[in-house]
Amino acid sequence: MSDLSVMVVGCGDVGGRLALQMLGKGWQVSGLRRAVGQLPAGVQPVAADLAEPSIPQAWPQGPLDYLVYCVAASQHDEAGYQAAYVDGLRHVLAWLAQRGQRPRRLLFVSSSSVYAQKDGEWIEEGAATEPEGYSGRVMLEAERLALASGIPASVVRLTGIYGPGREWLLSQVRQGYRVAEEPPLYGNRIHAEDAASLLAFLLQADADGKVLDDYYIGVDDDPAPLADVVAWLRAYMGVTEWSDEQRVRRTGSKRCSNARARALGWAPVYPSYKEGYAAILKGGR
DSSP states (O other): OOOOEEEEESOSHHHHHHHHHHHHTTOEEEEEESOGGGSOTTOEEEEOOTTOOSOOTTSOSSOOSEEEEOOOOSSOSHHHHIIIIIIHHHHHHHHHHHHTOOOSEEEEEEEGGGOOOOSSOEEOTTSOOOOOSHHHHHHHHHHHHHHTSSSOEEEEEEOEEEBTTBOHHHHHHHTTOOOOOSSOOBOOEEEHHHHHHHHHHHHHHHHTTOOOOSEEEEOOSOOOBHHHHHHHHHHHHTOOOOOSSOOOOOOOOOEEOOHHHHHHTOOOSSOSHHHHHHHHHTTOO
C-alpha cells in the first residue's frame, strides 16, 4: 500500500484508466470531472467545471503529491481549447495555491499537434514546434504555463488516441474507406490504455526518484502509413467493398518516436495498430 496521492483533473477515458492503474498500485486517487457518477470505484470524486474560477467544494484539503492535467476540450474551436487547456489549468494552479498544496510533479497531457512537420520525417521531443492550427498553438501556450508554474512539470504529448469508443477509423473502413497509397500518409497513434500506462509509469518513476525530462511523446512503436492500416483492417474485418470517393481529410505526415519513454523503461502493451485494433474488435477494453 502506498501513501502517495494523485489528483487526476479530467478523469474521463484516459484519466479514468490512469486512475484505475494508480489504484492498483495502492495510490490514493482523486478524480475531477463534471459528472462524477462516471468515475471508477475507489476514486475520490471532485465535481467541478474548469470554466469556473472558484475552488470546487470537494477539492482535497491535505497535501497532494501529484497532479495530472488530462482534460479534453468539449468545444472544438479556438475558444473551447483556450478555455479547457489554458484557462482551466490556470484555475487549477490557483486552487493549489489557495490550499497551499505543492505537488512533487505536475503532468500536463498535451498533443502531438504542436508538431507541424508533414513530409514523413521522424519526430523526437526536441523537434521544432511551429504549429499551424489553433489546437497546436493553444497547446503550446498551455504547456508553457505548466512548465512555468513553479511546480516541477513534465509535458506528455499524446498522438492519436484510439480504443473502445474511439472507433471512427473502424466505421470508415466498414464503409469502404479509400486512401491514397502514394505518397505515404504516416499516422501516429496510441491505445487509450497505453496512454494511461505511460502517465502511470511517469508518476511511479518520479516517485521512485528517477529524473524526468520536460517532454515525452506518447506513441506506439509503429507510426504506419494510413493506407497500410486501412488495408490490414479491411483484411481483418473481411471488408470487400470500396467507396467511390477518396475521403482523406488528413493533413501532415510525420513519424513520432517513443524512444525517450522507452529509454526510461516504458513499453506499450499494444506496440502497433494491429494488436490494438484486434483487441478492440474482440471486445477488449
